[in-house]
Amino acid sequence: MSTKERIRMVAVGPDDESEKAAWIDALGAAIDSSSFCLGSAVEKFEAACRERLGVAHAIGVSSGTDALKLALAAVGVGAGDEVVVPAFSFFSTASVIVQLGATPVFCDLDTSTLCIDPDAAATVISSKTRAILPVHLYGQTADMDPLMKLSQQHQIPIVEDAAQCFGVFHGGLPAGAIGDAGAFSFYPTKNLAAAGDAGMVVCQDDELADRIRRLRVHGDSGGYDHQLLGWNARMDGFQGAILSLQLNKLDQRQAIRRRNVEEYRQALGEYDLLDQLIPLGRTQGSDHCWHQFIVMVEERDRIRNELSNRGIDSGVYYPGTLPEQPCFTSDPSNAHRYPVAESAAMKVLALPVHHRLQEGDPTRVVATLAEIILEMIGK
Ligand SMILES: Cc1ncc(COP(=O)(O)O)c(C=O)c1O
Numbered sequence: 001m002s003t004k005e006r007i008r009m010v011a012v013g014p015d016d017e018s019e020k021a022a023w024i025d026a027l028g029a030a031i032d033s034s035s036f037c038l039g040s041a042v043e044k045f046e047a048a049c050r051e052r053l054g055v056a057h058a059i060g061v062s063s064g065t066d067a068l069k070l071a072l073a074a075v076g077v078g079a080g081d082e083v084v085v086p087a088f089s090f091f092s093t094a095s096v097i098v099q100l101g102a103t104p105v106f107c108d109l110d111t112s113t114l115c116i117d118p119d120a121a122a123t124v125i126s127s128k129t130r131a132i133l134p135v136h137l138y139g140q141t142a143d144m145d146p147l148m149k150l151s152q153q154h155q156i157p158i159v160e161d162a163a164q165c166f167g168v169f170h171g172g173l174p175a176g177a178i179g180d181a182g183a184f185s186f187y188p189t190k191n192l193a194a195a196g197d198a199g200m201v202v203c204q205d206d207e208l209a210d211r212i213r214r215l216r217v218h219g220d221s222g223g224y225d226h227q228l229l230g231w232n233a234r235m236d237g238f239q240g241a242i243l244s245l246q247l248n249k250l251d252q253r254q255a256i257r258r259r260n261v262e263e264y265r266q267a268l269g270e271y272d273l274l275d276q277l278i279p280l281g282r283t284q285g286s287d288h289c290w291h292q293f294i295v296m297v298e299e300r301d302r303i304r305n306e307l308s309n310r311g312i313d314s315g316v317y318y319p320g321t322l323p324e325q326p327c328f329t330s331d332p333s334n335a336h337r338y339p340v341a342e343s344a345a346m347k348v349l350a351l352p353v354h355h356r357l358q359e360g361d362p363t364r365v366v367a368t369l370a371e372i373i374l375e376m377i378g379k
Contacts, residue, residue: 007365009313011356012188013195023195026241035237042240048247049200052167053174057209059201060235061216064163064185065092067199069099070233071181072131074201074211075157077102081130086116086142087321087341089135093161094322102130106323109340112281114294114348115142117340122150132158136165136175138317139191139291140283144170144178151179159183163199164291166192167250171285176202181212186239191254191289192246198239253355257290260353260362264293267366276373277349277366292317293353299376300349306372312365315350 014020026041035041042060049058061067077083079101085094087106094104107120116134125132132151134142141160151158158179162168165175166184176182181203186194201212211228214221219230268274277295282288292315297303304314321341323329351365 004311007312007352007361009315009352010189011354015356022245023242026245027238030237030241035240037234037236039237041237042235045240045244048244053202055174055177055202056204057202059209059212059216060240061199061201061233062235063197064183064187064199065096066233067183067201068092068161069096070212070215071159071183071201072096072100073215074208075131075159075180077130082126082128083131083133084121084124084129085133086135087323087338088114088318088344089137089322093135094328104328106338108338109344110143111340113283114280114344115283118143118146118150121147125154129156132156133161135161138294139164139168139289141165141168141170141175141286143283165289168287168289177204181208186243191291192250194239195242196239198235198243254289256355257353260357261290261293263362264366267363271366271370273370277369290353292350294348294350296347297349300347303372304349307368310368312368313352316348317350318345320345
């Protein structure tokens with residue numbers, strides 16, 4: 001076990017005492033203005049997001065999961081519908097579809113980016129398809145141009161799962177508002193992090209935004225008039241207050257993530273490991289916020305254990321595919337039709353990339369990986 005300080009996988013909460021004091025001041029101001037459920041602290045954050053992303057509507061909600069559910073419901077997904085979705089993502093990408101009474105129709109991934117494969121999506125569109133739900137996995141967008149063509153050709157809306165992709169642009173358009181609507185998560189490990197659960201829906205269309213705002217408060221149009229059946233999905237004022245502070249730090253933190261990735265790439269080259277630890281490819285036209293830095297590696301779990309023994313944390317997002325989750329599949333054979341997703345679930349390894357890493361940390365991670373791989377080859 002190394003005597004050096006452990007390298008952690010995530011950095012949550014304030015960075016230091018002075019940032020903690022700023023958070024407490026912001027919470028005090030939210031209390032003074034009675035910004036508890038929505039309120040001025042949330043409105044201020046929504047306005048800052050509209051400006052930053054260049055979107056007409058930014059609607060603060062209680063989580064990324066609720067953001068997805070509201071966006072899907074607002075474009076009309078309901079009982080009996082199908083939604084096309086990648087076979088590899090966080091659980092709630094698919095669970096919200098089922099909770100709306102619809103069926104997730106899974107499809108396989110692009111081998112290089114592990115985002116949805118647009119050609120595979122095209123093959124599963126049916127007369128029941130009510131939405132396409134691409135996931136912008138790990139911090140870059142899915143290949144949106146062919147997906148947009150598919151959407152236009154079949155007149156099917158696109159709802160983007162941009163939970164991991166706040167502030168990323170694809171061909172000049174903001175992730176989340178390339179299709180009809182998009183969902184962000186501000187879970188504390190995300191690049192834009194709340195101090196608890198929070199999320200957001202963005203869109204450009206006024207009517208759609210009006211429906212989403214109503215769905216956020218039980219479907220109420222005002223004055224207890226419920227034309228729609230909605231949920232309680234409001235963003236807390238406290239989260240809005242913290243998120244406004246976090247947004248001011250986003251550029252600085254993104255620069256550190258980019259620096260870390262650059263250092264990883266150099267170190268992987270220098271240690272001649274690019275054949276064993278294969279970084280994912282890039283989506284053409286998309287920036288990257290490096291929510292995760294992923295390499296594909298054989299014997300992932302063994303390597304990860306050793307890394308942990310030597311003082312370095314890592315992550316696996318995700319250890320299985322969505323179709324193999326028993327709650328989605330009554331037909332067990334359904335779980336074996338997604339070779340790219342299944343291989344990803346065995347091989348993806350997320351290395352620490354957050355903004356609290358020091359220069360030299362990514363090189364230490366790669367040097368340790370080189371040591372482990374050499375030992376494994378020797379055995
Ligand atoms: C791809 C993806 N979709 C949806 C979510 C759900 O967001 P939340 O945890 O804020 O509900 C997450 C968060 O982990 C995610 O990574």
